[in-house]
Amino acid sequence: MAEERLSRVFAALADPTRRDIVARLAGGDATVGQLAEPYGVSVQAISKHIKVLEEAGLVSRSRDAQRRPCHLEAEVFDLMTGWIERYRRRAEERFQRLDAVLAAMDDTQDNDQQGVAS
Amino acid sequence: MAEERLSRVFAALADPTRRDIVARLAGGDATVGQLAEPYGVSVQAISKHIKVLEEAGLVSRSRDAQRRPCHLEAEVFDLMTGWIERYRRRAEERFQRLDAVLAAMDDTQDNDQQGVAS
DNA sequence: CTCTTTATCAACCATTTGGTTGTCAACGCC
DNA sequence: GGCGTTGACAACCAAATGGTTGATAAAGAG
Numbered sequence: 001m002a003e004e005r006l007s008r009v010f011a012a013l014a015d016p017t018r019r020d021i022v023a024r025l026a027g028g029d030a031t032v033g034q035l036a037e038p039y040g041v042s043v044q045a046i047s048k049h050i051k052v053l054e055e056a057g058l059v060s061r062s063r064d065a066q067r068r069p070c071h072l073e074a075e076v077f078d079l080m081t082g083w084i085e086r087y088r089r090r091a092e093e094r095f096q097r098l099d100a101v102l103a104a105m106d107d108t109q110d111n112d113q114q115g116v117a118s
Numbered sequence: 119m120a121e122e123r124l125s126r127v128f129a130a131l132a133d134p135t136r137r138d139i140v141a142r143l144a145g146g147d148a149t150v151g152q153l154a155e156p157y158g159v160s161v162q163a164i165s166k167h168i169k170v171l172e173e174a175g176l177v178s179r180s181r182d183a184q185r186r187p188c189h190l191e192a193e194v195f196d197l198m199t200g201w202i203e204r205y206r207r208r209a210e211e212r213f214q215r216l217d218a219v220l221a222a223m224d225d226t227q228d229n230d231q232q233g234v235a236s
Numbered sequence: 237c238t239c240t241t242t243a244t245c246a247a248c249c250a251t252t253t254g255g256t257t258g259t260c261a262a263c264g265c266c
Numbered sequence: 267g268g269c270g271t272t273g274a275c276a277a278c279c280a281a282a283t284g285g286t287t288g289a290t291a292a293a294g295a296g
Contacts, residue, residue, distance in 0.1 A: 003134050011132035015254085016121050019201070026205040028212060032273060045255055047273060052253095066263050066272040074209040077202050083137075084195050087144040091192040094146060133284085150243060163285055165243060170283095184242040184293050 005057065006083060009076055012056035017041075018049050022058060025072035032068055123175065124201060127194055130174035135159075136167050140176060143190035150186060 013019055021035055036046035050070055053059040057076045061068045131137055139153055154164035168188055171177040175194045179186045 003137075006137065007132050007134055010128050014125050014129035014132055016125055017254090019121075019124065023205055026208040026212070033271090041254090042256070043273070044257085044275090047275095048254075051274090068273065072205075072209055074206050077206045081199060081202060084198060087141055087190075088192050088195045090144040091190055094144070095192075135284095151241090159284090160286070161243070162245090162287085165245095166284075169244090184291095186243065 002079070005079060008056040009058065009080055012052050012058055015049070015052075017046075018053055021046075021049060021053065021070075022072060025059065025070055026074070029069045029071045032070065035070065120197070123197060126174040127176065127198055130170050130176055133167070133170075135164075136171055139164075139167060139171065139188075140190060143177065143188055144192070147187045147189045150188065153188065 013022070017039060024030060024035065032043060032047055032050060035050070036043045039046065050059060050061070054061060058073055060071050060073055062071065131140070135157060138157075142148060142153065150161060150165055150168060153168070154161045157164065168177060168179075171188075172179065176191055178189050178191055180189065
């Protein structure tokens with residue numbers, strides 16, 4: 001189900017270290033060791049982070065001898081922007097309808113008692 | 119810092135119940151009780167969810183007698199789409215550069231020994 | 237003033253999360 | 267075959283999360 005995928009992706013990006021990993025992978029593929037180097041944590045910890053990103057579909061790994069190069073799967077971004085834009089648009093439409101109502105009230109404000117309090 | 123805000127927003131939306139609350143608020147403001155009604159959980163649980171959304175800046179609450187109507191703050195979406203689009207674009211540019219390199223290799227493939235292995 | 241409605245706070249519980257260390261597998265190199 | 271490198275898996279731990287129940291506050295209704 002798409003809900004499950006959305007939850008995984010959002011949860012994956014809720015961690016600053018994982019967001020940073022995604023940011024760096026956007027600039028090019030990298031091995032676990034290379035990714036782990038900048039942070040003051042163990043390689044195992046980063047390996048776990050990458051696993052989370054992988055299960056969210058944000059990262060895929062191939063094989064090169066002992067190395068496991070990580071690759072960003074940018075299409076997953078569409079899942080998020082799709083969700084976000086849907087509700088942003090809905091909220092915006094509602095906002096515009098509210099605007100229309102206020103404008104209508106404004107047009108008739110000298111005919112009835114209800115002014116638009118500032 | 120923006121990182122902290124991003125973490126909160128992504129974490130808030132990682133929960134399906136909270137995403138659903140946001141979706142419903144996109145259609146109009148609602149009270150805690152109204153929001154809690156569809157799910158099989160206590161009002162207190164939903165109150166906690168709303169608090170998370172509020173601390174992420176996604177929801178604001180006003181006052182109407184005992185009621186506390188919840189309102190979606192859709193501008194926060196921009197924070198997410200801003201982050202996402204930045205790295206999506208970067209990954210896309212890299213992809214196009216790779217394409218250019220492959221094309222160049224293709225142009226010269228009968229002049230040198232390096233073929234593009236499939 | 238008392239009762240009901242609406243929602244928060246506090247304490248508690250089970251599960252998940254992000255980190256650690258230790259062990260082990262896979263692979264290239266000597 | 268033995269060694270160094272790269273990375274995953276398991277067990278463990280502290281902290282955070284999502285839920286519960288019980289008590290409490292705030293405000294209108296009787």
